[in-house]
Amino acid sequence: MSTPSAVETTQEQISAEIEAVHRRYRESLGKGDPPRCQPNLDFAPYRSTILRHPLKTLHHIDADTIELCSPIFGHHEVKPEESDLTIQHIGSPLGERMIIAGQVLDGEGRPVPHQLVEVWQANAAGRYAHKQDQHPAPLDPNFTGVGRCLTDANGGYRFQTIKPGAYPWGNHLNAWRPAHVHFSIFGTAFTQRLVTQMYFPGDPLLPLDPIYQSIVDPTPRERLVATYDPGLSTPGWALGYRWNIVLTGSSPSGPSRKL
Ligand SMILES: [Fe+2]
Numbered sequence: 001m002s003t004p005s006a007v008e009t010t011q012e013q014i015s016a017e018i019e020a021v022h023r024r025y026r027e028s029l030g031k032g033d034p035p036r037c038q039p040n041l042d043f044a045p046y047r048s049t050i051l052r053h054p055l056k057t058l059h060h061i062d063a064d065t066i067e068l069c070s071p072i073f074g075h076h077e078v079k080p081e082e083s084d085l086t087i088q089h090i091g092s093p094l095g096e097r098m099i100i101a102g103q104v105l106d107g108e109g110r111p112v113p114h115q116l117v118e119v120w121q122a123n124a125a126g127r128y129a130h131k132q133d134q135h136p137a138p139l140d141p142n143f144t145g146v147g148r149c150l151t152d153a154n155g156g157y158r159f160q161t162i163k164p165g166a167y168p169w170g171n172h173l174n175a176w177r178p179a180h181v182h183f184s185i186f187g188t189a190f191t192q193r194l195v196t197q198m199y200f201p202g203d204p205l206l207p208l209d210p211i212y213q214s215i216v217d218p219t220p221r222e223r224l225v226a227t228y229d230p231g232l233s234t235p236g237w238a239l240g241y242r243w244n245i246v247l248t249g250s251s252p253s254g255p256s257r258k259l
Pocket of ligand 1: 122177180182
């Protein structure tokens with residue numbers, strides 16, 4: 001029997017596949033295998049994972065050489081206003097205004113200062129300001145959805161933006177991504193770059209999402225969900241979400257590869 005196409009595959013089938021992979025992982029833990037905090041490279045319920053990672057043995061490269069041809073911070077210095085995604089146009093973007101803030105830490109819990117943190121996200125209607133996103137949700141002329149900042153001396157970062165909406169994607173019939181913000185954190189070299197996603201507490205789409213669920217261990221998976229922090233909220237203005245990012249070490253924050 002051939003594999004059903006994306007339009008023929010239901011959420012129930014995807015959810016059953018997710019549970020089967022998670023069950024095999026729990027069984028492997030029972031046999032003494034080590035816990036896994038990174039996403040599975042191949043995660044069948046997330047159909048395109050096979051296309052999203054190298055199939056050949058990786059080559060070691062000279063870190064200095066690759067710096068000569070790698071992306072850099074951009075064409076100009078990082079300006080403080082680039083961390084506010086709500087002031088990039090003449091008007092205010094539509095949606096629920098929010099603050100995202102936290103600390104970038106290394107695996108030993110030490111702050112990582114002066115690091116480039118980049119974010120990109122859909123607008124409040126769940127649409128990216130990108131030509132490849134053509135789904136019929138409205139664009140917002142006052143929202144581009146891209147920002148960046150440098151961590152401070154204590155590893156802290158802070159963005160003001162609007163809460164992104166869920167959006168449909170082609171993994172299976174009626175597939176919707178939970179609301180999320182994409183993050184990139186550069187270390188001290190391009191080869192250390194971490195790319196991941198931040199999610200929101202209480203989102204009903206999280207248990208259904210094969211990208212989020214591709215981290216088979218619940219402990220690192222749940223670290224991708226920010227915490228609502230009333231102390232971070234601005235009265236009468238914006239909700240606050242706190243999300244710390246741990247880069248490496250004995251308790252890393254989780255996925256970096258294909259999210
Ligand atoms: Fe996305």
